[in-house]
Amino acid sequence: MGAFTDTARHPSRAGLEVGPPAGAKLRGAMAEPLYLAADIGGTKTSCTVATEAGEILAAARAPTPVAEGPEACLGIIGRLLRQAAGEAGVPPEGCRAIGAAIGGPLDSRRGIIYSPPNLPNWEAVPLKDHLEAEFGLPAHTENDANAGALAEARFGAGRGAQNVVYLTLGTGIGGGIIADGRLYRGTTDDAGEIGHTTVLPGGPPCGCGKRGCLEALVAGPAIGRRAREKARAQPDSLLWEGAGGDESAIGGETALHAAQRGDAAALEVWAETAEYLGLGIANLVQVLNPQVVALGTIAIAAGDLLLEPVRAVVRREAWPRAVEAVRIVPAELGERVGDLAALCCALNEGR
Numbered sequence: 233m234g235a236f237t238d239t240a241r242h243p244s245r246a247g248l249e250v251g252p253p254a255g256a257k258l259r260g261a262m263a264e265p266l267y268l269a270a271d272i273g274g275t276k277t278s279c280t281v282a283t284e285a286g287e288i289l290a291a292a293r294a295p296t297p298v299a300e301g302p303e304a305c306l307g308i309i310g311r312l313l314r315q316a317a318g319e320a321g322v323p324p325e326g327c328r329a330i331g332a333a334i335g336g337p338l339d340s341r342r343g344i345i346y347s348p349p350n351l352p353n354w355e356a357v358p359l360k361d362h363l364e365a366e367f368g369l370p371a372h373t374e375n376d377a378n379a380g381a382l383a384e385a386r387f388g389a390g391r392g393a394q395n396v397v398y399l400t401l402g403t404g405i406g407g408g409i410i411a412d413g414r415l416y417r418g419t420t421d422d423a424g425e426i427g428h429t430t431v432l433p434g435g436p437p438c439g440c441g442k443r444g445c446l447e448a449l450v451a452g453p454a455i456g457r458r459a460r461e462k463a464r465a466q467p468d469s470l471l472w473e474g475a476g477g478d479e480s481a482i483g484g485e486t487a488l489h490a491a492q493r494g495d496a497a498a499l500e501v502w503a504e505t506a507e508y509l510g511l512g513i514a515n516l517v518q519v520l521n522p523q524v525v526a527l528g529t530i531a532i533a534a535g536d537l538l539l540e541p542v543r544a545v546v547r548r549e550a551w552p553r554a555v556e557a558v559r560i561v562p563a564e565l566g567e568r569v570g571d572l573a574a575l576c577c578a579l580n581e582g583r
Contacts, residue, residue, distance in 0.1 A: 264283050264284060264285070265283070265284055265327075265328040266281055266282070266283060266289070266320070266322060266326065266327045266328065267281070267282055267283075267284070267327055267328055267329055267330070267331060267575055267578040267579065268280075268281060268313050268316070268317065268324060268327045268329070268330040268331070268367070268369070268578070269281075269282055269330070269331045269332070269333075269571060269574035269575040269577070269578060270309050270312070270313060270330070270331070270332045270333070270363075270574055271333050271376070271570035271571055271573060271574040272296065272305070272309060272332060272333065272334040272335075272351075273296060273334075273335070273350060273376075273570070274296060274298055274335070274348075274349075274350025274351055275295065275296060275350075276293055276294065276295055276296055277293065277294060277295075277296045277305070277308055277309055277312055278291060278292075278293045278312075278570055278571055278574075279291065279292050279293070279309065279312035279313045279315070279316045280292075280316050280571050280574070280575070281316045281317055281319075281320040281322065281327065282571070282572075282575045284579060286386070286387045286572055286575065288568075288571055289320045290316045290317070290318075290319035290320035291316055291319075291571065292312040292313075292315035292316040292319065293312070294308055294311075294312060296308065296351075298350070298351060298352070301353055302351070302353060302354045302357045305351070305354075306357075306359075306362055309332075309363075310363075310366050310367075313330070313367070324367050324369070325367065325368055325369065327369060328369070328578070329369055329370045329371065329372065329578040330363050330364075330367060330369050330370070330371040330372070330578060331371075331372050331373075331374070331379075331574045331575055331576065331577030331578030331579070331580075332359060332360075332363065332371060332372070332373045332374070332574060332577055333373075333374055333375075333376040333379035333380075333570065333573045333574040333576075333577055334348065334351070334359065334373060334374075334375070334376055335348030335349065335350050335351060335375070335376050336348060336375040336376075336377075336421060336422075337421065337422070338359075338373060338375060338421060339421060340373055340374050340375065340378075340417060340421050342358075342360065343358060343359050343360020343361065343363075343371065343372070343373040344356055344357065344358050344359070344360070345357045345359050345373070349439075359371075359373050360372070360373050371578075372577045372578055372580060373577060374415075374573075374576075374577040374580070375406075375408070375417075375421065375424075376406070376570075376573060377398070377400055377406030377407055377408045377424060378408040378409075378415055378417065378424060379408070379573035379574060379576055379577050380398050380400060380406075380408055380528070380563075380569050380570075380573045381396060381397070381398035381407070381408025381409060381410055381415065381424070382408070382410070382415055382573065382576035382577070382579075382580055383565055383569055383572040383573040383575070383576045384396065384398045384526045384563050384564065384565060384569070385398070385410045385524075386572075386576055386579070387564075387565060387572050388526065388563060388564035388565040388569070388572075389524060389526035389561050389562065389563050389564040389565075390410065390523075390524045390526055393410075393522075393523040393524045394410070394411075394412055394413045394523065395410065395411055395412065395520065395521065395522040395523045395524070396409075396410040396522060396523065396524045396525075396526065397409055397410075397424075397516055397520060397522045397524070397525045397526070398410075398525075398526045398528070398563065399426060399513075399525065399526070399527050399528065399531075400528045400529060401450065401451065401452075401509075401527055401528055401529045401530040401531055402451065402452055402528070402529040402530065403451060403452050403453060404427060404439075404447055404451050405426065405427025405428075405446055405447040405450065405451050406424070406425075406427060407424035407425065407426040407427065408424045409423055409424045409520065409522075411520065415580060426446060426512055426516060427445060427446050427447035427451070428440050428442065428445045428446070428447060429445065429446055429512060429515065430442065430443075430444050430445060431444060431445070431446045431449055431508050431511050431512050432444035432449060432508065435448060435449060436448045436449065436454065436457070446508065446509070446512040449505075449508040449509075450505050450508050450509045450512070450530075451530075452483070452484045452530060453484075454505075455483070455484040455487055455501060455505055455530070456482065456483035456484050456486075456487070458487075458501045458504060458505075459471055459482050459483065459484070459486060459487040459497075459498065459501050460479055460480075460482045462497040462498070462500055462501055463475075463479060463482050463497065464479070465497070466496070466497040469490065469495055469496070469497035469498065470489075470490040470493055470495035470497075470498065471486055471487065471490050471495065471497055471498055473490075474486040474489050474490050484530065485533075486498075487501045487502065488502075488533060488534055488537070491537055492537065502534065502537055502538060502541075503541060505538065506538055506541035506542045506544075506545060507541070507545055509538070509542050509545075510541065510542040510543075510544070510545020510546050510548075510549065511545060511549060513525055513542060513545075513546050513560065514545060514546045514548075514549035514550040515549075517546055517550040517554050517555065517558050518549075518550045518551065518554060521554050521557065521558075522557075522558055523557060523558060523559065524558065524559050524561065525558060525559070525560045525561070526561055526562070526563040526564070527539070527542075527560070527561070527562055527563060528562075528563040528569070529563075531562050531563075532562045532563060532566070535562070539560065539561075539562070542560060543560050546558075546560060
């Protein structure tokens, strides 16, 4: 599994992958409320039955049929939720609520989805109403990055903190903000979009249409682009070795492996990445004054190769009192974040 991209599990049972029967776990959990949760992505959909404490009792997963349109996707979501409930040995209506984490833009309060980049043609799809009508349960939807922030604050790196920022660092940059113990969405559900703040005016173009966005400088594709530039300028670099001499194969993971071996060109790539990311985080620290900034995906893979120089940039750029108060750490939930994020949508109850 690559360190810089989201990957789906290999499907089974004619496209469905299910978790193990809950068995004794379920018998011990029946006294506490259970929740249905759906993590809906452009590659796969994962549906679970879970407890308030974050224990996943059963799961069902399948590829998301994006090309077939929203109706087919809604059909597989309902099928997977029922499959997970069956594996857990409970009727769906025996659960307390449904949580759904999905890419934005969306209206989280009304649960209407407006064509996320990974789910084209989802124009004004009433996901909340659909789930409530199908299952007769209250349903709560949330932007997946915001839901990830809820999960890291409740179960992961932000446990015990009231002010937490969570950043996903993969093929794109997403973010979520927990302020005074509550999710901050902003006026139009657009809060936390640090990936599209300008860090380098006139810099490389971003997919959002602007230039010099943080995403265009530190996301996986941006790291790969700089690595290829460095490789062309330094033909003896280990970047070439890691790509088998094929420039198009030089990417973020190639740069990471070469840097871990001390390659000068690759280390330059990571130094530049840390500078830009540190500037973005310093702005967050200055504005939001959080206790924890939890970084996912790329930061987890790169570890101190990225984190230590990022912290140094933040110390240089943000006020000392704010710097002293914040911990910049890897996110803790790993591959569990999607399922727990969807659960947190239900636990958050639309707040």
